[in-house]
Amino acid sequence: MKLSEVLHIAWEGIMRNKLRALLTMLGVIIGVAAVIIMIAISAGTEATISDNIKSLGTNLLFVTQSMGSQQGPSRTTGTNGTFLTYDDAEAIETSISGISGVVVERDISEQVKYESTSVDSVSIIGTTPSYADVRDVTQGSGRFLTQKDIDNNAKVAVLGYSTAQTLFGEADPVGEKIYVGDVQVTVVGVMAKKGVVGTTNFDERIYIPLTLVFEKFTFSPFARVQGNQVGTILVQVTNLADMNMVITQIQILLAKRHETTVAALPFTVRTQEDIITTQESTTAAFRSLLAWVAAVSLVVGGIGIMNIMLVSVTERTREIGIRQATGATPGDIRGQFLTEALLLSLTGGLIGVIGGVGGAWLFYKIGEMRTVVVPNSIVLAFVSAAIVGIFFGFYPANKAAQLDPIEALRHE
Amino acid sequence: MSETPIIEIKQIIKVYKMGDVQVTALDGISLKVEPGEFLAIMGPSGSGKSTLMNILGCLDRPTSGTYLLAGEDVSRMSREQLAHIRNKKIGFIFQSYNLLAQATALQNVLMPIVYRRNGHISTKERLELAHHALVTVGLTDRDEHKPTEMSGGQQQRVAIARALINSPALILADEPTGNLDSHSGLEIMQILQSLHAQGRTIVMITHDAKNAAFAERTIQLKDGKIDEDNHHQHEAELVNTSAGGLP
Numbered sequence: 001m002k003l004s005e006v007l008h009i010a011w012e013g014i015m016r017n018k019l020r021a022l023l024t025m026l027g028v029i030i031g032v033a034a035v036i037i038m039i040a041i042s043a044g045t046e047a048t049i050s051d052n053i054k055s056l057g058t059n060l061l062f063v064t065q066s067m068g069s070q071q072g073p074s075r076t077t078g079t080n081g082t083f084l085t086y087d088d089a090e091a092i093e094t095s096i097s098g099i100s101g102v103v104v105e106r107d108i109s110e111q112v113k114y115e116s117t118s119v120d121s122v123s124i125i126g127t128t129p130s131y132a133d134v135r136d137v138t139q140g141s142g143r144f145l146t147q148k149d150i151d152n153n154a155k156v157a158v159l160g161y162s163t164a165q166t167l168f169g170e171a172d173p174v175g176e177k178i179y180v181g182d183v184q185v186t187v188v189g190v191m192a193k194k195g196v197v198g199t200t201n202f203d204e205r206i207y208i209p210l211t212l213v214f215e216k217f218t219f220s221p222f223a224r225v226q227g228n229q230v231g232t233i234l235v236q237v238t239n240l241a242d243m244n245m246v247i248t249q250i251q252i253l254l255a256k257r258h259e260t261t262v263a264a265l266p267f268t269v270r271t272q273e274d275i276i277t278t279q280e281s282t283t284a285a286f287r288s289l290l291a292w293v294a295a296v297s298l299v300v301g302g303i304g305i306m307n308i309m310l311v312s313v314t315e316r317t318r319e320i321g322i323r324q325a326t327g328a329t330p331g332d333i334r335g336q337f338l339t340e341a342l343l344l345s346l347t348g349g350l351i352g353v354i355g356g357v358g359g360a361w362l363f364y365k366i367g368e369m370r371t372v373v374v375p376n377s378i379v380l381a382f383v384s385a386a387i388v389g390i391f392f393g394f395y396p397a398n399k400a401a402q403l404d405p406i407e408a409l410r411h412e
Numbered sequence: 413m414s415e416t417p418i419i420e421i422k423q424i425i426k427v428y429k430m431g432d433v434q435v436t437a438l439d440g441i442s443l444k445v446e447p448g449e450f451l452a453i454m455g456p457s458g459s460g461k462s463t464l465m466n467i468l469g470c471l472d473r474p475t476s477g478t479y480l481l482a483g484e485d486v487s488r489m490s491r492e493q494l495a496h497i498r499n500k501k502i503g504f505i506f507q508s509y510n511l512l513a514q515a516t517a518l519q520n521v522l523m524p525i526v527y528r529r530n531g532h533i534s535t536k537e538r539l540e541l542a543h544h545a546l547v548t549v550g551l552t553d554r555d556e557h558k559p560t561e562m563s564g565g566q567q568q569r570v571a572i573a574r575a576l577i578n579s580p581a582l583i584l585a586d587e588p589t590g591n592l593d594s595h596s597g598l599e600i601m602q603i604l605q606s607l608h609a610q611g612r613t614i615v616m617i618t619h620d621a622k623n624a625a626f627a628e629r630t631i632q633l634k635d636g637k638i639d640e641d642n643h644h645q646h647e648a649e650l651v652n653t654s655a656g657g658l659p
Contacts, residue, residue, distance in 0.1 A: 327499020
């Protein structure tokens with residue numbers, strides 16, 4: 001029997017009952033479409049994250065307080081304080097070779113107010129002028145912080161894109177005065193739209209001089225002795241090849257400054273790649289969850305196919321008898337019903353792929369969600385649909401093949 | 413007797429088990445059918461007609477005994493092999509036509525070719541063969557008609573065309589006129605008659621003596637045994653003459 005004939009007979013079997021065929025395929029259609037949409041959303045999110053992280057440059061080092069060694073600037077800090085200070089940043093800048101920039105961040109959370117509009121818990125970043133270059137944020141209007149602002153503890157602020165929108169709407173905020181907590185500052189600039197990187201929304205921030213944070217928001221009587229605590233020190237390395245050398249130098253320097261060993265250092269020096277790796281392991285977990293959802297829906301779809309195929313075998317017993325009488329072998333009959341199950345699941349898979357790609361596009365158009373249709377997910381969905389068809393089609397097909405021709409011909 | 417008989421069965425016994433009870437449907441039947449013979453098998457219900465038909469049609473295997481179909485022993489063949497034999501050597505004509513309802517006349521006639529193992533035939537040739545077979549049984553404009561659009565007599569003709577398409581050694585007709593009115597029934601019998609005249613070997617099961625009269629030989633079955641075996645060449649010729657108007 002030629003393949004084209006087998007396909008033709010199976011296709012006619014399906015087309016005989018179009019609505020039922022469609023309902024049978026529904027499980028597979030939904031399963032396949034869901035797989036493709038979910039993977040597209042997850043891949044889109046992942047792509048956004050990694051694009052943003054990469055746009056920061058891969059030659060950045062992040063020096064932060066280690067998890068678990070976090071200590072606030074309280075009385076327990078004593079003389080050999082174990083928190084990261086502004087002085088550490090200055091020491092790194094002056095004594096480490098192979099670096100092209102150091103940025104210090106100290107973030108706080110404050111209420112921000114302009115006239116009658118106020119926003120609670122805005123992320124306020126106290127930082128230094130080279131921040132814009134190192135973190136790759138672009139100026140929208142006005143200017144960024146200058147060294148003069150830092151030196152003079154100037155009461156100025158640069159707004160993130162969304163914060164400016166929230167407070168001022170379409171009006172130009174440059175030159176206006178806003179309150180950050182109790183401190184009145186003058187807006188000198190607005191940043192261009194940047195978006196979310198990892199878990200950080202750059203657009204919902206406000207930048208003020210680091211020294212202003214120290215003076216007005218994190219004042220500590222011990223600061224004179226220990227230096228002012230900072231959150232993150234970002235170090236830009238000139239050559240990627242020097243990365244590990246610079247990391248080691250920083251660790252030794254910090255160990256010396258904090259009178260401890262490199263092993264016991266309460267600070268972490270991480271690269272962008274470390275952060276990307278962490279991100280990817282998170283999305284990998286998300287993906288494996290999706291894989292389970294997909295597997296379950298495909299199995300449900302497969303059971304639907306098996307159910308309908310069993311009904312179909314019973315309904316078409318007479319036809320099977322006629323085919324057997326005219327020379328169809330058990331193998332021919334098995335092949336016919338297997339092909340039918342396979343066609344059902346593959347057609348369902350095809351509709352599911354179209355629906356999935358369309359759905360991903362809709363999510364992008366209407367949901368404004370970045371989606372990336374992964375070609376492999378289409379292959380995966382298709383292959384799974386085929387396996388489901390063969391696996392769940394086998395039992396009904398075998399049942400049909402084993403029918404006794406005499407009984408089958410007598411069947412009404 | 414130089415030619416190999418089409419059917420040669422020896423001491424065929426068929427026993428059915430129904431629960432604890434054993435029913436002997438065929439009790440040692442031996443029979444020879446020569447090429448070109450037209451044989452009618454008659455007998456009351458329960459005499460074993462259908463069982464014999466199923467075994468002759470390679471739809472079933474005897475419990476014991478041998479069955480040579482055109483010289484080939486088919487009594488111990490597997491289901492797979494029997495399917496090949498049915499495809500190659502047997503053309504069935506059923507009482508209830510057994511056409512696929514959703515297929516056209518032409519598609520129905522083509523079915524045995526679809527399951528043919530050897531001898532590739534191009535699609536064009538197939539269609540010509542099928543069309544020709546339909547013309548042979550007197551259906552000229554019904555190629556694309558579905559069974560529901562045809563009369564019983566026309567449907568049975570399609571079934572005969574289907575039985576002929578693979579040029580089988582044996583045509584098995586099981587009550588071919590059972591579902592037809594007397595006029596259509598007569599037409600079908602005349603077609604069988606003309607096939608016989610062309611040298612086809614036909615075995616027909618019937619309970620109708622009028623139909624049996626078309627055959628040249630009649631076997632009476634009773635309790636799974638052959639009760640009578642009559643050759644009636646004369647009658648057949650008589651009917652043959654009266655059926656001369658066949659297209």
